[in-house]
Amino acid sequence: MTDFEEIGKEFLSFYYDTFDNNREGLLDLYQEESMLTYNGEQFKGQESILKKLTGLKFNSIQHQLNDYQSHPSLQDSVLVSAVGTIFLDNNENGISFSQVFLLAPVQGSSSYFIYNDIFSLNLN
Amino acid sequence: MTDFEEIGKEFLSFYYDTFDNNREGLADLYQEESMLTYNGEQFKGQESIVNKLAGLKFNSIQHQLNDYQSHPSLQDSVLVSACGTIFIDNNENGINFSQVFLLAPVQGSNSYFIYNDIFSLNLN
Numbered sequence: 001m002t003d004f005e006e007i008g009k010e011f012l013s014f015y016y017d018t019f020d021n022n023r024e025g026l027l028d029l030y031q032e033e034s035m036l037t038y039n040g041e042q043f044k045g046q047e048s049i050l051k052k053l054t055g056l057k058f059n060s061i062q063h064q065l066n067d068y069q070s071h072p073s074l075q076d077s078v079l080v081s082a083v084g085t086i087f088l089d090n091n092e093n094g095i096s097f098s099q100v101f102l103l104a105p106v107q108g109s110s111s112y113f114i115y116n117d118i119f120s121l122n123l124n
Numbered sequence: 125m126t127d128f129e130e131i132g133k134e135f136l137s138f139y140y141d142t143f144d145n146n147r148e149g150l151a152d153l154y155q156e157e158s159m160l161t162y163n164g165e166q167f168k169g170q171e172s173i174v175n176k177l178a179g180l181k182f183n184s185i186q187h188q189l190n191d192y193q194s195h196p197s198l199q200d201s202v203l204v205s206a207c208g209t210i211f212i213d214n215n216e217n218g219i220n221f222s223q224v225f226l227l228a229p230v231q232g233s234n235s236y237f238i239y240n241d242i243f244s245l246n247l248n
Binding site for chain 2 (some may be wrong): 037075
């Protein structure tokens with residue numbers, strides 16, 4: 001597995017695990033220039049994004065990742081496209097979702113932060 | 125509408141119209157460093173990519189764009205996420221697809237080329 005594929009895989013695993021079990025833990029993945037579109041609504045910056053994500057109303061959530069693709073992109077970034085199913089409050093009926101991340105290298109580190117995040121529930 | 129939203133909208137319109145009516149016309153949108161993942165299969169570079177796209181076997185295709193989001197991204201690029209329905213050979217049953225483009229500025233021009241292209245048919 002190439003670098004960017006490994007990065008994408010590990011990132012998605014960490015992201016959804018953190019989202020499902022400790023949403024506040026997503027904080028460090030977003031920085032001041034990060035952008036999120038959540039079902040068509042735009043958010044900019046760590047504070048605003050975390051506020052939206054931690055404010056989502058459900059008792060429990062579980063992301064099931066069904067497929068994903070990674071590409072190396074500009075300035076050593078990694079583009080990750082994912083599709084999966086969300087289960088809310090232990091409901092056995094899941095809702096399909098798709099998500100795109102553009103991961104940018106953190107200066108002076110081997111880690112990445114989320115520069116762009118586009119999330120959509122597929123309610124069709 | 126902001127710049128990046130306008131760019132995303134116009135690009136998608138041009139891309140799907142060209143794909144549906146003149147697939148060879150897509151050539152100029154891809155350059156040597158362009159990457160495509162088409163239903164999990166990887167292609168690199170204009171020649172390889174256009175070879176794949178022009179070689180797809182159907183008599184006619186029509187992309188119906190259902191939703192899209194654009195973000196400004198690194199190095200003045202534009203990240204575009206789209207979902208829609210494909211109709212092949214005038215079949216009234218469409219197949220859902222999702223696609224992600226990372227558009228990079230063409231040097232010395234105000235146009236863009238496709239740096240990353242991730243296309244998936246949703247066959248579930």
